Amino acid sequence: MSAETVHSHVSEEEEGKLWTGGKSPFKASYGKLMMWYFLLSDAFTFAGFLIAYGTLRFSNETWPVPDFVFSSFPFLKGTQPLLFVSLMTFILLASSFTMIRAVQEGKQENKKGVVKWMILTIIGGLMFLGCQAWEWTKLIKDEHMTVTQDPFGTHLAGGVYLDDAHGHPYAAGAEAETFRKDHSYLIHKVDGEFIQRRFKYTSGPAEGEVSQQSFGPKAFGALFFLITGFHGFHVFSGVLFLLIIAVNVSSGLYERRRNGYEMVEKIGLYWHFVDLVWIFVFLVFYLL
Secondary structure: OOHHHHHHOOOHHHHHHHOOOOOOHHHOOHHHHHHHHHHHHHHHHHHHHHHHHHHHHHHOOOOOOHHHHOOOOOOOOOOOOOHHHHHHHHHHHHHHHHHHHHHHHHHOOOHHHHHHHHHHHHHHHHHHHHHHHHHHHHHHHHOOOOOOOOOOOOEEEOOEEOEOOOOOEOHHHHHHOOEOOOOOOOOEEEOOEEEOOOEEEOOOOOOOOEEEEOOOOHHHHHHHHHHHHHHHHHHHHHHHHHHHHHHHHHHOHHHHHOOOOHHHHHHHHHHHHHHHHHHHHHHHHHHO
16 A cells, blocks of 8 residues: 555544654653753762762761861850751751742742742742851851861860760760860961960869860861852852742743743752752761
8 A cells, every 4th residue: 555545544634643743751841851861960960079078088087076067056155066057958948848839839820829939939048048158157267267278176185085086076075075165166366377276174174274176187178168169059040040930930921831830840840959969968068
């Protein structure tokens, strides 16, 4: 049977249905598929950074204790180990929830709902960036931490190490390590030069006995600013994209397309990825 004979038995309407082209894989649009490809490649990058951190972390004899390094909180005196970074994590997770609500409103073609929840997501992102800026300022300005200098090293008192080989405090050292609140824990800059940390005991060793700290591994500062800075860049980029898309939603651009606000869903995938990466950064960098 010739091709002309077959063609004669197929109407124009049926022919149009037969030759509509290939269908999207996994029922995902081209834009969503490309977003998934990008997120997968970005995940490999973050994984490489975190694996490098873990490798250097456990290959060094001593390493800064996160509870000691990240113990400051704005407007609060004393030490609050990991309290501030926990607040940062809560803010970012809350913004992930507001992003979910924006996508849900988009599925319902509710323009006002999408704009409202996207604005809340943008606020959450800006709050996280503000917290990160404060943390960086505290470490750089007050603690003199740089990519080549780590002021958080090994504790010594009377020739006795207060930390074990992995930077964790010995039981005896932790029990004796009680400080006056008006003395700093960290290395300070005096007459243009850095001096080792000194403080006085109120209990344990004799009153007035001096303790000192040596500089820690340089890799700590470099990895901290690289990993948290790279993640912060993702958050900053996400906030910019969220702002642009929110303006487009408000103008009615996506409403006219009637595709369930797919662009909102795509930026939502990116934002959830940023939140998920932060969970791993928090786990590996701040808790180990």
